[in-house]
Amino acid sequence: MTIVQSTVYEPLTEQKATALAVRLGLFRDGAPLVCREIGDGNLNLVFHIVDQETKQGVIIKQALPYAKVVGESWPLTLKRAVIESNALRTFASYVPQYVPNVYYSDESLAITVMEDLSRLQIARKGLIEGKTFPLLSRHIGEFIAKTAFYTSDFGMNQQEKKKLAQSFVNPELCKITEDLVFTDPFFDHDTNNFEDELRPDVETLWNDDRLRLEAAKLKRKFLTEADVLLHGDLHTGSIFASTDETKVIDPEFAFYGPIGFDLGQFFANLLLNALSRPDVERQPLFDHIDRTWDVFASIFSELWRTKSIETYAATPGLLDEVLRHAFIDAVGFAGCEVIRRTIGLAHVADLDGIEQKEARLAAKRHALRLGRRLIVERNELTGTDGFRRVFAETE
Ligand SMILES: Nc1ncnc2c1ncn2[C@@H]1O[C@H](COP(=O)(O)OP(=O)(O)O)[C@@H](O)[C@H]1O
Numbered sequence: 001m002t003i004v005q006s007t008v009y010e011p012l013t014e015q016k017a018t019a020l021a022v023r024l025g026l027f028r029d030g031a032p033l034v035c036r037e038i039g040d041g042n043l044n045l046v047f048h049i050v051d052q053e054t055k056q057g058v059i060i061k062q063a064l065p066y067a068k069v070v071g072e073s074w075p076l077t078l079k080r081a082v083i084e085s086n087a088l089r090t091f092a093s094y095v096p097q098y099v100p101n102v103y104y105s106d107e108s109l110a111i112t113v114m115e116d117l118s119r120l121q122i123a124r125k126g127l128i129e130g131k132t133f134p135l136l137s138r139h140i141g142e143f144i145a146k147t148a149f150y151t152s153d154f155g156m157n158q159q160e161k162k163k164l165a166q167s168f169v170n171p172e173l174c175k176i177t178e179d180l181v182f183t184d185p186f187f188d189h190d191t192n193n194f195e196d197e198l199r200p201d202v203e204t205l206w207n208d209d210r211l212r213l214e215a216a217k218l219k220r221k222f223l224t225e226a227d228v229l230l231h232g233d234l235h236t237g238s239i240f241a242s243t244d245e246t247k248v249i250d251p252e253f254a255f256y257g258p259i260g261f262d263l264g265q266f267f268a269n270l271l272l273n274a275l276s277r278p279d280v281e282r283q284p285l286f287d288h289i290d291r292t293w294d295v296f297a298s299i300f301s302e303l304w305r306t307k308s309i310e311t312y313a314a315t316p317g318l319l320d321e322v323l324r325h326a327f328i329d330a331v332g333f334a335g336c337e338v339i340r341r342t343i344g345l346a347h348v349a350d351l352d353g354i355e356q357k358e359a360r361l362a363a364k365r366h367a368l369r370l371g372r373r374l375i376v377e378r379n380e381l382t383g384t385d386g387f388r389r390v391f392a393e394t395e
């Protein structure tokens with residue numbers, strides 16, 4: 001891994017990103033390069049530089065000193081770029097097949113230079129087009145199982161784990177999740193964003209004491225449980241996919257948190273896509289939820305049984321307890337994510353892209369009912385079948 005030191009931070013332009021790629025020796029001399037800024041996320045710049053002859057490309061991702069979606073009035077640490085490149089490297093040590101190669105990183109410029117994944121498609125976009133990505137859940141289940149196990153106190157030296165956890169202390173990015181996922185949508189907060197027609201439904205949510213208590217318990221878990229290294233924002237827009245390949249990108253929210261969080265975010269974004277589809281086209285999304293959990297539980301259990309370094313690992317009942325809590329938490333976290341993507345600051349194209357207004361509002365009302373039930377009834381869902389049942393009962 002090459003770490004390049006530059007002098008001072010400045011936001012790159014397409015020209016400067018190209019010059020940097022040349023300076024780094026990423027292209028042969030005289031290559032005809034074209035660079036485009038293609039960032040479509042909420043936070044960062046993403047430059048795609050391609051050699052027009054060989055069609056070889058690289059990505060230079062740069063953090064801005066503020067949240068792009070809001071503007072300079074929302075300052076945000078540049079350290080997130082270091083977290084992102086370190087998380088990609090850490091994940092690569094366990095599951096290299098599921099993350100892009102990181103070629104260079106430069107802390108002062110807040111950049112990560114990485115493999116160009118343009119041969120794949122962002123999973124959210126493909127799912128909206130009706131694609132199913134048959135291996136998506138197998139791959140994501142394995143990604144979560146291995147990264148969670150090997151970064152936990154059962155999979156790595158417990159002193160080393162504490163050092164690793166320290167290097168992933170990520171207060172500013174966690175605060176975004178604490179506010180936008182776990183708090184603001186449950187209160188009349190000015191970051192919320194929803195159509196006027198939804199106000200009665202949203203006010204019902206705000207006046208629901210039972211829901212607020214359960215959301216508070218989930219937030220407390222997020223704040224306090226330093227269990228495993230999480231991606232921290234594992235939605236379908238953070239995953240590139242094709243029929244046979246899957247790559248996870250964008251781990252700038254990485255931190256040590258509760259094991260069920262990444263699972264819950266992923267489940268929620270599959271559900272958000274299911275909400276946007278007609279009933280007869282939803283089955284592949286529920287199948288993905290089933291398979292993600294099954295693959296996760298089976299790989300995690302196998303690692304626990306064969307690779308655990310903790311004396312108590314073989315204690316009958318402990319693994320079952322860990323998996324049971326991971327599942328219950330994942331269901332609750334999924335509920336919070338479904339609600340915040342419907343009425344919070346950061347929406348998803350799956351729901352917002354439903355053109356016909358009445359259909360869009362109906363899907364969003366369904367999302368609010370579904371999210372609420374997942375949060376308050378998370379202890380009663382005995383398996384992933386419960387997602388189908390609650391989805392149907394809240395239609
Ligand atoms: N390694 C990559 N290869 C190709 N395109 C990428 C790569 N990383 C990011 N992108 C493009 O840039 C977009 C934004 O990237 P992302 O990491 O999600 O940014 P943000 O942190 O702002 O959300 C992605 O949706 C994708 O289109």
Ligand SMILES: CSC[C@H]1O[C@H](OP(=O)(O)O)[C@H](O)[C@@H]1O
Pocket residue numbers: 040041042043067069176177180233237238250345346
């Ligand atoms: C003001 S950040 C809102 C939202 O954006 C992040 O997603 P992404 O970087 O993938 O666009 C994250 O989900 C935050 O909650």
